[in-house]
Amino acid sequence: MQVQTTIPHADWRAIPGAAKAAEQAIKNRDAALYKLLEIVHAIDMQMREMGQQKAKEVLRAKYGITRPKNPSDLLKQIYPELPPKRRSKYVALVAYAQTKDPDQPLKKFARANGGIKGCIEKEKELRNSA
Numbered sequence: 001m002q003v004q005t006t007i008p009h010a011d012w013r014a015i016p017g018a019a020k021a022a023e024q025a026i027k028n029r030d031a032a033l034y035k036l037l038e039i040v041h042a043i044d045m046q047m048r049e050m051g052q053q054k055a056k057e058v059l060r061a062k063y064g065i066t067r068p069k070n071p072s073d074l075l076k077q078i079y080p081e082l083p084p085k086r087r088s089k090y091v092a093l094v095a096y097a098q099t100k101d102p103d104q105p106l107k108k109f110a111r112a113n114g115g116i117k118g119c120i121e122k123e124k125e126l127r128n129s130a
Helices: 018-050 052-063 071-078 084-100 106-112 115-129
Strands: none
Touching: 018 052, 018 071, 018 084, 018 106, 071 084, 084 106, 084 115, 106 115
């Protein structure tokens, strides 16, 4: 007698509602990502506006941490599990938004500039031209 050791994979499209659930999960993931990046963008802008010394004092007094040197360090403190390559992509998006239109909501800015990938390419072009 032979025992089956693998479980056959079901075609997810055959499961009622699976496609819609997958689509909703992707939308939820994207919304959460943009919310996180909006927060990083807003915090970084606030720290720039208040000045380096004041930002150091506020962060040290309130959280016992020093001011992150850049958005990458800030994102690393907020989301340490984020792989470095993805963090680099998200930081490029935030940096490009800060350079071009810091007051526009990040999600709207990204969509108007070709999404995250488009912003990354434009930020790279901007950096290389400087």
